[in-house]
Amino acid sequence: MALTEEQDRDIEAARAAEARTLRPTVPALEALLFRALPVLDHGFVRVIDYMGDDGAVVQAARVSYGRGTKAANEDRGLIRYLMRHRHSTPFEMCEIKYHVKLPIFVARQWIRHRTANVNEYSARYSILDREFYIPAPEQLAAQSSVNRQGRGAVLQGAEAARVLDLLREDATRSYGHYIEMLNEDEGGAAIDPARQGLARELARMNLTLNAYTQWYWKTDLHNLFHFLSLRADAHAQHEIRVYAEAMLRTVEAWVPECFAAFRDYRLGAVTLSAQMLAVVQRMLAGEAVAQRGSGLSQREWRELMEMLGRQS
Amino acid sequence: MALTEEQDRDIEAARAAEARTLRPTVPALEALLFRALPVLDHGFVRVIDYMGDDGAVVQAARVSYGRGTKAANEDRGLIRYLMRHRHSTPFEMCEIKYHVKLPIFVARQWIRHRTANVNEYSARYSILDREFYIPAPEQLAAQSSVNRQGRGAVLQGAEAARVLDLLREDATRSYGHYIEMLNEDEGGAAIDPARQGLARELARMNLTLNAYTQWYWKTDLHNLFHFLSLRADAHAQHEIRVYAEAMLRTVEAWVPECFAAFRDYRLGAVTLSAQMLAVVQRMLAGEAVAQRGSGLSQREWRELMEMLGRQS
Amino acid sequence: MALTEEQDRDIEAARAAEARTLRPTVPALEALLFRALPVLDHGFVRVIDYMGDDGAVVQAARVSYGRGTKAANEDRGLIRYLMRHRHSTPFEMCEIKYHVKLPIFVARQWIRHRTANVNEYSARYSILDREFYIPAPEQLAAQSSVNRQGRGAVLQGAEAARVLDLLREDATRSYGHYIEMLNEDEGGAAIDPARQGLARELARMNLTLNAYTQWYWKTDLHNLFHFLSLRADAHAQHEIRVYAEAMLRTVEAWVPECFAAFRDYRLGAVTLSAQMLAVVQRMLAGEAVAQRGSGLSQREWRELMEMLGRQS
């Protein structure tokens, strides 16, 4: 499990300290606040703080003095209109802060989203925990033969066992040597008093990329939706997608109307190029269109047929 | 006064709706929440929402599970250390949202700060209020003769009276014609049923730059400090500085430790160039240094003497 | 015309100074460099500098050491793939810098695009030219009766004439008073030696929003495409759309392959929501779908029928 007893106590202490506020407050998200949603073998996502709610999006779009003066179905209609027409600024008026524990190779993908605030645990300053990600057997996929950045069939038998052994052994050995080079025990005392110990900022380079790190990550709802549209997608790597999926649950609790609009107009939406649209129009007019003569490449044709739920 | 009775009622209604939350909460800022702090003749700043407090900065810097586990003076020391050494990311973990009413020419300066979220009242969509900024007599300054972007002595007598008349008349006439071209009364009905009325997105171009607009503006504490360090500065134009000063009061209520560090290490700080530092070192060693032979230009020498509180 | 003779001379002087470079160079854009493309009655767009070309996008996507090692049709395929799948970072590797002269109310829309670099002519520091935008008669549209931020029919006869008179008179009078308050002639001497002149940072507030300003504006190709997708769109206000259209011509000269992909996959593309896609699938299966029972609101139904080129 991801948390120590002391961490659990800290979280329960934080949850015990209730205050009164005039700010927009969302009970469904308060119920999740501070709690760790487990992800992968040692990771988690937990909501640390939030600002705004569905009403804050509406209020910003109208630049109004009060809140909720309109009927609920007008507010919903406005939110759906804003999402459909890609009006981004009202969604930027909501903000959320997460505490995330994640493997370093996942952190390296995640950090590519630049419009966010990050404070990462510093291995220049502190010592990382002895925890590394080892994939579950059903995630041990072969390289895809058709997609250079995708997965194929799940490895089986001896090959799978060998991979798991290598991942576990190399991570464990590298971590052990990291501690040896640091020459520090958990209390900070020298393991071997005859040695000085390597600087932390150097020793960390011996860790493997499946070691876990953690950070505080804060962003606004518009940029969070952008992150989720890319990372909760079927083409995202499994190890980051599971984080995005845990975050989707927190967003649904937080801003249910925005979430529903996001699901309908972004997650479940498709974009047709000018040429694809022309093909659909011809098909709707009753014409039998084939890839040859469609104006689409084979790859685009296959993508269109997939969107339309047809055999290609 | 800036607010209508209806707006005051909306604000009081918002202040009546208290909720319970587990989030970090700051009573001193709750006391200000939603209330308009008047600025200029028709403008205001009011805090609409906030996220985080002094403790959130400390927590992010430590990437810790709980809050406030250290002694208060250790937290203060950490905040001061972070500010002194320009560690920006922990301050990004706090967020604040303002509703601001301001003249358009001030809005044009303000919007140059790009790392913020903005929703402005749309004059493409709605009709602006009949309100324009007219400077108070003591702000009616002449062009500075030494600084091309500064103010000199206050205008007096006939010249001052003429300027005030022109500003008032031109703004009033332009606004009157704006409404005439729109051909809409306050209820949205045609003033002259025989006319169609010009599109709002066109009619607005007849307004003068001292007309008031309003927006929601949200930013994090680091970027707010950057804004305030530039706009609460003596070199900032008076008409934006008064907004910055009202915001300083809200920041002091919100994050008193961060505010004190900002005051000491940013607002009240000076930066010495390599050459200026060399001059100070020579002076401290007892040498009588003059501008000639100092390695500083006359302008830099004057700036240094001002910093040191000396006659130049 | 937008430029004075002196400005024309400056531009020709710049065009005369050719240099040799190892950087990627695009002759078709060099032919346009520095030249003003006229927009509206006094505005223009001109390309001042650029970095990169179609090949730079490909090179960045491959993180390769050299350029153009692959066949041209592979490069084109890669660019189209990147655009279709919204890979944004390779397009960020190209950069362009414009000098733009534009009415202030257009500048206020434009500046909402935050991911760009801007240096605007400062009316705190300098005096603005006596130039204001007056719409051509065919652009003098009434407010739309169906779209609160759109235009309806073109105004005719007396109403049109009255609007043009008001716009011209108010802008001219406000500008005249601006100069009177400044009390400066073109050479910088006092018009009336008995007066001090109002500070420039104050006097500017008397200008109308159709006064022209100018700026240097620099952005990368990804963010430029985002700007163009919103501002070259049929829903954009005419007065900014004409700038976007002039810029489209410069992009086509600069990066023809990226431009073609942008046109096919962004400008000419449509996005179908999950519910819209379901409707199209039912129609393709031969079902006669009506708005009732479609799962779409009337507004969404109308939008879908427009996309598909059908009567709604």
Place this chain on the structure above:
Amino acid sequence: MALTEEQDRDIEAARAAEARTLRPTVPALEALLFRALPVLDHGFVRVIDYMGDDGAVVQAARVSYGRGTKAANEDRGLIRYLMRHRHSTPFEMCEIKYHVKLPIFVARQWIRHRTANVNEYSARYSILDREFYIPAPEQLAAQSSVNRQGRGAVLQGAEAARVLDLLREDATRSYGHYIEMLNEDEGGAAIDPARQGLARELARMNLTLNAYTQWYWKTDLHNLFHFLSLRADAHAQHEIRVYAEAMLRTVEAWVPECFAAFRDYRLGAVTLSAQMLAVVQRMLAGEAVAQRGSGLSQREWRELMEMLGRQS
């Protein structure tokens, strides 16, 4: 050495293809273009493209039509004024693009600078080279006993030898197992035809953090100066500082006036807090000030004495 023969050939081919351009061009930077400046044991920095020069900063500050119409010493004075008063936008008008090869743990520090464009070599898609950073013996420092994120004395004798052995062995073994799990030889053929090979996006997690990656990194001059002020600083980790130092050389060749101003007003400058300034003023007035009674903490006192070049 960092480059293969084929890469060297690509670079020489790029340097052979000269073109004519009207853009601002800097011969001193052209001389460096594409060439790799070696950094660490296998890394490098090389300039791939640039936009603008010293004159472009001046031109943007003046929003002028032409270039270089003023005397050179006026341009220098303006650049120094802009730097001294932290006017950032004119420096944003210059842009530079680097190709960098660097250890992953350095890349993780570097990427924290968000206002830049990045395309990194993808280990989801491709196979990383067999190259890892092993510190030179004189860089093998112990943990500092006074600064939790700094280095102390250089390790000697058996401890140093053991650290070097561990770093080399663990990196080599992890890389070997990475290739074994991938089951691909350099030509892309299966090493063991009986195995499928693990997906690249999974196998990479076995690499150590001193493995080398590479990217294209592009930023504007203002943000580059910010990066360099932090990373060329004495408090930066040696392994990133050496990259910053190589980049300083390219900036000096590119924009010598901006570079000189940056050196004087940023790199060599110090910032005094309000309290520190008061101490300096008292000292200049002849008072003997000690830490007690100075209003400074011991740590701040020590920092001030260091700035002033005095014994603390």
